[in-house]
Amino acid sequence: MASSDPKDEADWALAYFTKGDALSERVRGTLVRTLYTLPSSLAAGAASGIAASLVVAWLSGSTVLYVLSLALTVVALVRVAVAVVLSPDSKASTSKLEIFYEVGAFTYALLMGTVAAASLILEVEPAGKVLLAANAIGYGVAICARNAGRPTIAIGQLILVCMPMFAACLYLGSLAYYAFAVTIVLMVPAMASITMNVFKVLRDNIAAAETSARLAAKMQNLARTDAVTGLANRAGLNHEMVEKLMNVPADQMMGMIWIDLDRFKEVNDLLGHPIGDRLLQSVARRLQDVTPDGATVARFGGDEFIIFCEVDNRADCMRLASEVHAEIMRPVRIDGERLEIGASLGVAVLPDDGADADSVMQAADLALYHAKVGGRRQTCFFDSSMSRDLARRREIEAELRSAIQKNELSIFFQPIVDLSTGRIRTFEALVRWFHPQKGEMRPDEFIPVAEETGVIVTLGNWITGQAAKAAAQWPDDVTIAVNLSPLQIKAPGAALGILNALREANLDPTRLELEVTESLLLDDSDATEAFIRELSSRGVRFALDDFGTGYSSLSYVNKYPFRKIKVDRSFVSGPEVSKRTEAIIRAVAEMGAQLGMEIVAEGLETVEQVTAVRDAGCTLGQGYYFSRAVPDYLAAMLLAQERDEGSGRRIAL
């Protein structure tokens, strides 16, 4: 695109304007219009000319001068009237303006010259001759300056005003008149050259102003356009939103749909930026196709797009959002590669969710955040409760990032006890956050935030490392259980990270147990399977956590090498505990026995519960009845106590 280069633009202008008289129509128009500015100056000039000729006519009593004065008056009146009617901003075409002006100006100049020439020839007292000649020459000189924008007119007027006087001088034939004639003749080229100089300065200035205005408009356009998709960018969006809001009726509802592509980064990383760019272009085209005419479609940076347009009501906006969503979900084919991308959408309307552009954007952003948190590939409409939620989460997120460095986090250990012997077989590592202001924060509060924001990867690695170090101090037959979030497993090099932590702590892989939930297995991705297989082959064990809260699909139990199933505590102590749940525990325990898996009952708080789950067939138990989660030194103490007491009764069983 050569014409987008500012240098080219300047060169073009230069070439164009140095082509002699080939002024562009616009520059010519501007200059012609300067002829019509200030019609009052035209009127004042004409009035003084007419007054002078009338005075001289009256003094001399010459009929010729009276007639010429009358003609001057008529021409002047017509010209002023035309100038007022065809004022510079009128729609009249440049050439029409120019011709009107030319005819009037030339006639007037010729008349002025003729009046002066007549006074030279006729019986007029010398002062009258001087007055009219000076008036005519003064007019000729002044007009060259005033009309320098159209040099042909200016110089034409000068010649026409001088010609009759020149002829009169030759006719009168005295030495003084010859000298006057020579002066007049010399004055014409001198004034013409001055006029041309002024004209060039004017023309160059206008051309330069034209060029810089054109460049400025082009730059502004570039600054508001996204280079990859050709859509408006952030600046363009802001501009268009302001424009739209100024031009719609106050009660017009406007909808904003904020779109965030899921997994775009993966496409970029795996297939390269050129493919990523083409994906963005195809998304941009689809968005433009699906939105109504006149809608603003912008790329808000990265993989985010925003649609801003008029809507009839909330339902209308939601309908548009689902059309947009469906359109993005359609697979894209790029270079034979079939790409499936999802998107999360946040929707808000103005004025309900925000009174101005900024606040409706905030609302849509919040709605988008909720869509992403709610499991992605969703569309969320703004709701006022979102604001409060978000503020808390954002605060936690920011603090969590620095909590590890500030030593605010620690790992506590809760024993998992063998229900037949009462011995501690495992400690489950549970993270604790002692916040300097908010006190102890529960993992249920911050783990989900860590998962949503990805902080869980760093946090999880740190937890595994700390837990392995503590476990390395315990007797060899005691294992450590660590909770794993799905996101941790999907992070690149997840298995390697865990093996490294074990090596650094000098802990045998068989002493590590990883607790995972069904939600991880639901995804059924290759990455999950590879992770579990690789670590299992090194001896790491897996436990299925919170069994009974999700789909409780037994197919996973068969598919993956679980050594343990942890029955969720709601089955033991929750409000739904009943004969039926007892039956479920019994069935799970039976299955476990057959598959050689251990069944852990979580949340045991009373001796009755312990007896019940043991009778139902659970082999292991965990809960406050045995111990709460405790710091590492207390965990070591519990183990030491147990071993000191010999093989008799263990922990309060």
Ligand code: C2E
């Ligand atoms: P979970 O894996 O089911 O952990 C057991 C939770 O039950 C722990 O809560 C524990 O303190 C609590 N608990 C144990 N015995 C009893 C009992 O007798 N009665 C009652 N009412 N509760 C009992 P906590 O420590 O608050 O952890 C909550 C959840 O947070 C955990 O549930 C786990 O999903 C997550 N979590 C905790 N630590 C970590 C961690 O290090 N990494 C990850 N990814 N998640 C963690």
Ligand code: CA
């Ligand atoms: Ca657990």
Ligand code: CA
């Ligand atoms: Ca659990």
